[in-house]
Amino acid sequence: MADTQRWGRPGRAVATGTAHAARSPLVRLRKWLGGSYAPYFYVAPFFVVFFAFFAYPVAYSFYVSLQHWSGVGPMRSVGLGNYTFVLSDSLWWDAVKTTGLLWLLVIPPGMLLSLIIAVVWNRPRFRGRNAALVMYILPTVVSIVAASEIFRILYDPTSGPINVVLSGLHLPTIPFLTNVPWARVGLALVRLWESVGLGALFFSAALQNISPELFEAAMVDGCGPVRQFFSITLPLLAGTVLFLTVVGTLYIFSLFAEPQLIMSNGGPDNGTVTVGLYLFQMMQGLDFGTASAVSFLMTLLMMVISIALFVGARRWTRA
Numbered sequence: 511m512a513d514t515q516r517w518g519r520p521g522r523a524v525a526t527g528t529a530h531a532a533r534s535p536l537v538r539l540r541k542w543l544g545g546s547y548a549p550y551f552y553v554a555p556f557f558v559v560f561f562a563f564f565a566y567p568v569a570y571s572f573y574v575s576l577q578h579w580s581g582v583g584p585m586r587s588v589g590l591g592n593y594t595f596v597l598s599d600s601l602w603w604d605a606v607k608t609t610g611l612l613w614l615l616v617i618p619p620g621m622l623l624s625l626i627i628a629v630v631w632n633r634p635r636f637r638g639r640n641a642a643l644v645m646y647i648l649p650t651v652v653s654i655v656a657a658s659e660i661f662r663i664l665y666d667p668t669s670g671p672i673n674v675v676l677s678g679l680h681l682p683t684i685p686f687l688t689n690v691p692w693a694r695v696g697l698a699l700v701r702l703w704e705s706v707g708l709g710a711l712f713f714s715a716a717l718q719n720i721s722p723e724l725f726e727a728a729m730v731d732g733c734g735p736v737r738q739f740f741s742i743t744l745p746l747l748a749g750t751v752l753f754l755t756v757v758g759t760l761y762i763f764s765l766f767a768e769p770q771l772i773m774s775n776g777g778p779d780n781g782t783v784t785v786g787l788y789l790f791q792m793m794q795g796l797d798f799g800t801a802s803a804v805s806f807l808m809t810l811l812m813m814v815i816s817i818a819l820f821v822g823a824r825r826w827t828r829a
């Protein structure tokens with residue numbers, strides 16, 4: 511104490527200031543974060559983008575789904591009225607039915623065709639593999655608008671090439687644009703044309719990852735090609751099948767451009783209105799509250815289907 515007074519050093523004041531700095535919020539925060547801010551600055555851009563472009567839009571969309579809003583002017587709260595309206599609308603359930611029928615017409619046949627093409631591609635003596643690959647991958651890079659216009663011309667009941675050829679062969683024409691069942695078949699053919707090549711590419715990559723030793727061992731045990739396919743190839747492709755099924759299901763539920771452009775906004779008689787086109791029509795009518803409610807119902811429906819597919823795939827692989 512004498513030394514402190516001799517040299518004029520405020521010892522007690524310095525000690526008090528140091529203790530206060532140790533207890534400051536920034537120091538305690540840095541200590542709680544592990545002593546460095548740097549890692550959190552590195553991960554901060556992800557969270558900024560996540561909250562700005564995902565979390566906030568989803569929360570705001572849910573808020574809008576509880577309102578009656580045309581995009582301008584004040585909102586009017588309607589509670590769950592938008593959800594009640596959608597679930598009581600017969601056109602919504604018709605759209606769900608149409609989407610389910612398109613799923614049955616596209617996913618199972620498309621999966622089978624993709625697998626057959628992939629097996630043919632992987633044959634050692636298959637010639638023209640690169641040319642065939644380009645032909646089947648080309649639809650995935652073609653604009654949906656351009657493809658829809660091409661198929662609309664092909665499906666034309668009077669001057670379309672398909673019906674012109676059928677008429678020249680004295681065969682009945684196909685009313686793709688005027689008959690509801692045929693219109694759904696026409697949409698399914700468009701989606702098959704768009705997706706089969708990409709599915710074959712995924713199956714081809716998965717087949718190349720299967721070890722040839724498994725087939726050699728199966729041949730030694732007396733397994734024929736059919737038994738090898740169902741006992742070795744198909745179980746090892748379960749992950750690819752699940753992936754393509756989930757992706758295809760999500761696409762079918764969001765399908766709106768093809769029925770809107772080819773079938774003139776879901777015609778004939780709203781027979782090709784899908785869930786995605788139903789949402790698009792609500793947005794066209796500036797009914798953003800109902801459109802937001804439809805988007806959440808679509809999300810819930812796709813989540814349930816995806817979970818069911820994952821559970822089914824797990825049971826299949828364990829069997």
